[in-house]
Every structure is written in structure tokens, then in C-alpha cells.
């Protein structure tokens with residue numbers, strides 16, 4: 001007789017499936033977040049108790065109070081930060097993953113997961129131009145991807161300098177994502193900040209900064225960005241990558257947001273330098289239309305990454321002694337994690353079933369809409385482009401507005417359930433920012449947003 005917690009209640013199962021069916025069929029997904037949860041209301045009070053609360057009751061609290069108090073990141077009106085727009089097939093397959101008891105840690109436990117995830121990783125490595133034999137794992141997000149890759153970069157750099165404790169630095173530009181700075185801090189690696197012209201990190205800027213530094217030999221790597229979060233700028237991957245190859249520096253590329261645009265027909269050429277990368281990340285949970293949380297982490301030489309990151313313990317030796325020489329691939333060896341959700345499978349399933357062309361066109365749609373929006377702004381009498389659209393990001397200013405006015409404008413748009421738009425800072429000035437990602441965001445919606453700046 002099953003423990004009561006492990007008994008499947010078919011009736012309640014149907015209730016949950018109905019909820020999921022309803023959520024999946026919303027078209028378009030509404031923004032929600034009419035108001036914050038009123039904590040004083042005590043909606044959660046007493047739900048956790050010795051005897052437990054009936055499942056329908058807890059689901060009802062979620063449905064009525066909690067779910068509407070979340071801005072739906074998959075709504076076509078979500079244009080803040082970096083949105084997340086999972087395909088229907090990726091969401092459906094995420095449910096399969098949730099129900100399937102998959103621990104995507106090792107070849108021993110889950111070779112069926114590993115081969116499928118690796119098929120998706122191979123596809124991304126191929127699109128990036130990385131050589132055969134490249135590989136890695138899916139980790140929880142760009143932050144962990146950057147941290148894992150930079151850990152390997154640090155250790156390889158220290159080995160090159162001949163000391164496991166050598167002072168090492170990694171070159172970054174001021175537009176590198178905050179998670180890069182955080183990773184370097186955790187790793188006790190100093191950033192080597194390289195000043196850039198117009199926010200694009202180039203080989204010329206790197207060479208100039210190194211030439212002016214008294215200890216250039218301590219710089220063991222370069223972290224470039226393929227699509228800055230704030231403005232969608234793709235660094236000089238070709239120049240920086242070639243420099244790193246020539247000077248034996250680790251070349252890491254953070255494409256968490258923008259890396260997906262390597263698949264775009266109009267902008268793919270900006271990513272050709274990815275072929276030089278020693279490590280590269282791209283988040284399927286951003287512009288590759290997979291559910292949170294999912295980052296593809298790739299290494300040019302996975303063996304080196306394994307040497308640095310694989311966890312060693314008596315009870316884990318068995319993972320490394322499968323005797324399967326050809327395919328001894330443990331995702332746990334390539335990131336800072338051990339137990340691991342098979343988080344790459346929803347992306348893999350969606351990629352297989354929708355086909356690459358559907359991805360190309362959905363990515364292109366974000367780029368085209370950004371270009372269209374930039375044109376509209378340029379022809380407006382009260383708005384100004386801050387800079388040309390970068391990938392799918394548009395920065396603009398409303399003449400006469402101060403920082404606070406941008407914030408109230410965004411709040412008003414959300415209150416009216418039109419869009420979720422948050423301001424950003426550009427060279428110290430508060431400006432408006434739109435990040436397009438959902439292919440169903442329409443020109444009509446953009447027009448409504450731009451028109452709403454007229455006061």
C-alpha cells in the first residue's frame with residue numbers, strides 16, 4: 001500500500017491537467033500583475049499545517065491570489081529585462097520531464113537524457129562554428145554558465161603561469177553582464193577593465209589597454225559579450241577571438257541573451273568569431289524559446305573543463321568508471337552542479353519538432369520588430385533614438401522626461417495591462433528600453449506604447 005503522499009489522485013490530477021490546458025491555450029498570454037499580493041490579507045496563513053490542506057484549496061489560493069500577482073514573462077507584452085517566451089511544445093515536454101524522474105547528472109543514471117541533450121548542444125556548437133568534440137552541459141542560467149566557464153578559465157590561466165595561486169585577471173568591458181563581475185569576484189579573479197568606444201569591446205581596445213598595463217602577463221582571458229543585455233551590442237568576437245588564439249588567452253563569450261541571433265539571416269555574420277571561443281554560453285530560456293531555467297554551456301575542449309569541474313568523492317567514483325570509453329559523458333562534470341534537472345530536454349524536444357527554420361524566423365522577428373520600432377521613433381517629433389537598435393533591443397528617450405517620469409509611464413502601461421516596460425540607464429541618463437523576443441509582439445502594440453508617451 002503506497003504511502004498516502006505517493007498515491008496518485010486521478011481526480012485531482014485532472015484538475016491540474018485542466019489548469020495546465022487552460023494556461024497553455026491562453027492566446028495571447030495576459031500580462032497580469034494587476035496588483036501585488038496583499039501580504040496583510042494573510043492568503044497563505046495556515047496552509048502549512050501538521051495535517052495538510054486539501055489540494056484543491058491550495059491550488060485555489062495559487063489560482064486566485066498568487067498567479068495573477070506575477071507578471072507573465074511569456075506575454076507578448078513583456079518587453080522589460082530579457083523576456084522568456086517558451087514554445088508550446090517546450091512547455092508540454094517540460095511536463096513530461098517533471099513527471100519522468102530524470103536525474104540528468106550522469107551517463108550511468110541517464111544516458112537517455114545525455115544523448116538527447118548533447119544532440120541539442122551539438123546543434124548549438126555547430127551553429128557557433130565550434131569544432132567537433134566541443135561539448136558541455138545545460139546549467140540553470142547564464143550566471144551559472146559564466147561562473148562555471150570562468151572557473152575553468154582561471155585554473156587554466158593559473159596553470160599557464162605555473163602557480164595554482166597566481167594573481168590572474170580577465171579582460172572585460174564595462175558592458176559585460178553583472179554576472180561576469182560577480183563570477184570574477186567569487187573566483188578571486190580581478191577584472192581587467194577595458195575602456196571601449198561606443199560600448200563595443202574590440203581587439204584594438206584590448207591591445208591598447210594591455211599595452212598600457214604594467215603586468216599584461218597576468219591577464220589570462222577575455223570575456224566578450226555577444227549581445228549586451230542593455231543595448232544588444234555584439235562585441236568584436238572575430239578580433240578578440242583571434243587575439244586570444246594568438247596569445248594563448250582563454251576566450252569566453254557570454255551570449256546568454258544575444259547568442260541565439262547567430263541563427264538569424266541578417267545578423268548571423270556578427271557571430272562568426274564564436275568559432276574561436278574556448279567557452280560559450282547561450283540561454284535557451286531567453287531567445288531560444290525554452291522554459292526557465294536553461295543555459296547551454298559549451299567548451300571547445302570539454303576534457304579541460306572536466307579536469308577542473310568534475311566532483312570527486314568515493315561514492316561518485318562509479319560515475320567515472322562506467323567502462324564506456326566512447327560515451328562517458330557526465331553533465332555534472334562540466335558545471336558547478338551535481339544533481340541536475342534534465343533542463344535541456346524541453347529545448348531539445350521543441351527544436352526537433354519545430355525545426356530550425358522556425359527558430360530562425362522567430363528570432364528574426366524580434367530583430368525586425370526592433371528595426372521597425374527604431375524607424376518609428378526616428379520619425380517621431382517627441383521621441384529620440386539613443387542609439388541604433390541592437391539585435392532586438394531599442395533604447396530611446398522622450399524629450400522632456402526625467403527619470404521618475406519613465407518609471408510612472410511604465411507603471412501606467414502595466415496597470416492598463418498594455419505592456420511591461422522598465423527604464424534603464426544609458427551613460428548615466430534614464431531612458432526607455434524595449435526588449436523584443438516574443439514573435440507574437442505586434443506593430444500595433446508597439447504603436448500603442450509609443451503613442452502613450454504623448455502624455
Ligand SMILES: Cc1ncc(COP(=O)(O)O)c(C=O)c1O
Pocket residue numbers: 082140141142143144146177179225227228229254255256257258283295
Ligand atoms: C548577457 C547576459 N549574461 C548573463 C545573464 C544572466 O543570465 P541568467 O539570468 O540566466 O542567470 C544575462 C541575463 O539577462 C545576460 O543578458
